[in-house]
Amino acid sequence: MKGERIRLENGTLIIPDNPIIPFIEGDGTGPEIMAAVRKVVDAAVKKAYGGRRSIVWKELLAGEKAIERLGEPLPKETVDAIREHHIAIKGPLTTPVGGGYRSLNVALRQMLDLYANVRPAKYYPGVPSPLRYPEKVNMVVFRENTEDVYAGIEWQAGSPECEKVRRFLNDEMGTSIPKDAGIGVKPISKFRSQRLVRKAIEYALNNGYDVLTLMHKGNIMKFTEGAFRDWGYELIRNEYADRVVFEGEGEPQPGKVLVNDRIADNMFQQILTRPGEYGVIATTNLNGDYISDALAALVGGLGMAPGANIGDNHALFEPVHGSAPKYAGKNVINPTAGILAAKLMLEYMGWKEAADLIDKAVAKTIGERKVTYDLARHMGVEPLSTTDYTEALISNL
Numbered sequence: 001m002k003g004e005r006i007r008l009e010n011g012t013l014i015i016p017d018n019p020i021i022p023f024i025e026g027d028g029t030g031p032e033i034m035a036a037v038r039k040v041v042d043a044a045v046k047k048a049y050g051g052r053r054s055i056v057w058k059e060l061l062a063g064e065k066a067i068e069r070l071g072e073p074l075p076k077e078t079v080d081a082i083r084e085h086h087i088a089i090k091g092p093l094t095t096p097v098g099g100g101y102r103s104l105n106v107a108l109r110q111m112l113d114l115y116a117n118v119r120p121a122k123y124y125p126g127v128p129s130p131l132r133y134p135e136k137v138n139m140v141v142f143r144e145n146t147e148d149v150y151a152g153i154e155w156q157a158g159s160p161e162c163e164k165v166r167r168f169l170n171d172e173m174g175t176s177i178p179k180d181a182g183i184g185v186k187p188i189s190k191f192r193s194q195r196l197v198r199k200a201i202e203y204a205l206n207n208g209y210d211v212l213t214l215m216h217k218g219n220i221m222k223f224t225e226g227a228f229r230d231w232g233y234e235l236i237r238n239e240y241a242d243r244v245v246f247e248g249e250g251e252p253q254p255g256k257v258l259v260n261d262r263i264a265d266n267m268f269q270q271i272l273t274r275p276g277e278y279g280v281i282a283t284t285n286l287n288g289d290y291i292s293d294a295l296a297a298l299v300g301g302l303g304m305a306p307g308a309n310i311g312d313n314h315a316l317f318e319p320v321h322g323s324a325p326k327y328a329g330k331n332v333i334n335p336t337a338g339i340l341a342a343k344l345m346l347e348y349m350g351w352k353e354a355a356d357l358i359d360k361a362v363a364k365t366i367g368e369r370k371v372t373y374d375l376a377r378h379m380g381v382e383p384l385s386t387t388d389y390t391e392a393l394i395s396n397l
Contacts (some may be wrong), residue, residue, distance in 0.1 A: 003056025004084045008313055013086055015349050019051045022081050026091020027063045028323030029333040033140035034091045036335035036390040040358060041342045044358070048354040056084070062104055063093040063323075074104050079111050087346055088316050091338065092323040106152065106316070109145045114309035114316055115192060116199045117143040118344070119290060121295035126366045128378035129298055130314045131260040137298050140209070142200035143288020144228075145309060147187045150285040154184035188224040188284060190231045199310065200282035201240055209279035212236075212244075214261040215287055224377045228284050229261050268294060294319065301372045303334035306341035308348065315348055317341040331385045334372040336362060339393070361396040365389070368396075 003020035006013055023038070039056055045053055078169040078176050082088045094102045108114070119141040123134045126147065131137065155162035157180055165183050169175040177183065197214070203211045214233070218226025236244055236259055245253055247260035261274045262270060264287045271277065281291065296305035302321035309316040319337030327333050339358060346355035367369075369381045370392045376383035384392060 003058075005096075008086065011313075012074055013313065013349075013353075017049075018056055019349070020056045020058050020085055020288055021062045021345075022058045022085050022088040024060050024062045024090035024093070026063065026077070026323060027065075027094040028092060028325035028328045029062075030091025030093070030323055032317060032329070032331065032333055032386050032395075033335045033338040035362070036386060037089065037091075037338045037342050039390055039397075040339050040361075041346070041354070043211055043277065044354040044357045044361075044397055045345075046356055047350065047397050048351070049123075052082075053128060053354075059263070060088070062090070062108075067185065074107055079108070080106070080347075082316060083112060083314065086314050087345065089338075089342060090316060092319060092321060094323045094325065106150060109309050112258070112309075112311060112314050112316065113146065114222065114311045114314060115144065115146045116196055116204070116308075116310045117141075117145040117285075118308040118310055119288070119292035119295075119305065119320060120145065120340075120344070121292070121299050122301045124304070124363050124366045126369065126379070127300035127375060129300065130276065131272065131298050133275070134298060137271075137280050137295065139271070139275070139295055140203065140207075140280050141288050141292040141293065141295065142196060142203065142280060142282045144192060144196040144283070144285050146285075147189060148224075148285030149184055149186050150289075151187055153187070154182060157182040186224050187222070188228055188303075193228045193231045193261070193284075194235040197235050197282050198239070200280050201236055201257065201259075204280040205243060207238075208251065211258045211260070211279040213267070213275065213281050214259075215267045215281050215283035215291065216261065217264045217287065219263055225264075225284060225287075232282060233259070237277055259354045264291075264335065267291060271295060271298070281382070292320065300375060303337055303372070305337050305338070306339075306344055308341065308344045310348070315345070317345040325330070331387055332373050332383070332385050334374045335386055335390060337371075357397050359394075361393045362397040365392050368392075 003018045004016035006019050025034045060075050062078050121139050123137045166177050214229050216225040216229045218229045244257045245260045252258045297304050305320040307318050307320045343355045343358045372389050373383035
């Protein structure tokens with residue numbers, strides 16, 4: 001079937017009934033995950049719309065497959081195609097530790113200015129959890145995606161560049177960095193902080209969440225993390241004052257979002273002891289990576305953790321977990337994170353009916369104790385293969 005491109009008109013994405021959606025298989029278990037994702041999405045869209053709508057998939061190359069075929073991990077053609085089609089989905093891509101090439105995930109986020117990394121954590125009944133009341137977990141992390149220490153501005157210990165930076169900081173700025181230190185820079189800007197917080201408060205208002213929390217380490221890093229907090233409050237006071245209540249300034253009101261802030265280390269305790277008191281969490285890049293993985297552990301692990309990278313006119317959806325190469329080709333991996341990432345994609349497209357079908361099918365399948373090995377080992381049931389689990393999901397649509 002011939003598809004149509006998603007187009008941008010007056011700042012709004014126009015989604016045709018047969019959109020071309022680029023996908024990247026990914027490395028390791030990525031091909032198995034993306035095969036399951038496309039199969040479930042196609043079935044959900046067909047059931048929801050009776051053939052009136054369908055997705056035309058377009059494969060793009062990145063990671064190990066791109067290196068094998070094109071000699072580079074992230075071809076320009078791939079980035080250009082995502083930019084041209086506005087919405088894409090990908091499997092996990094391997095990031096070498098230490099040497100090799102830089103993180104392709106970070107590169108894509110920065111090159112496409114996908115500044116909001118959105119990571120929901122929602123409990124599905126039946127999933128094993130270390131919490132006594134896991135059903136209280138329903139949070140969405142908005143993680144700033146383009147700066148902080150993840151900007152990758154750093155110099156290797158002992159290199160001429162590192163020594164140059166060290167001398168400047170010690171001689172001109174009065175620091176005392178030892179000679180054997182590696183050095184990294186942590187940029188946090190007002191513009192990027194506020195556009196992230198704007199995305200978060202809009203999401204809370206539009207999706208029925210009644211609490212927005214600014215998570216930061218501003219008690220120690222006052223001019224970066226502390227500034228993030230202050231700029232967030234400034235943005236909300238200037239643009240949303242009539243739609244929110246600030247903690248300590250009034251009682252929660254129906255239809256208004258309660259806005260507060262928490263120190264990062266305390267926030268990790270809060271999600272364990274008081275999960276029902278939080279909804280949307282807006283935070284910096286490194287904090288967001290940590291807190292979203294911790295939340296995933298409360299709702300079944302990274303196999304249940306989807307992610308979305310969203311900018312002003314582009315979005316890239318993905319499972320949060322890595323490529324798990326030791327499980328590649330064994331037909332055992334849990335594809336739910338990728339499938340839930342596709343659910344987020346369908347919601348972003350405005351295809352809520354198909355997204356709801358997937359959400360309910362995941363809940364029903366897990367409720368029937370039909371799960372892959374990662375959950376089965378904790379539930380005391382026989383695990384399903386990746387393909388059998390996928391078919392069980394489709395039968396429950």
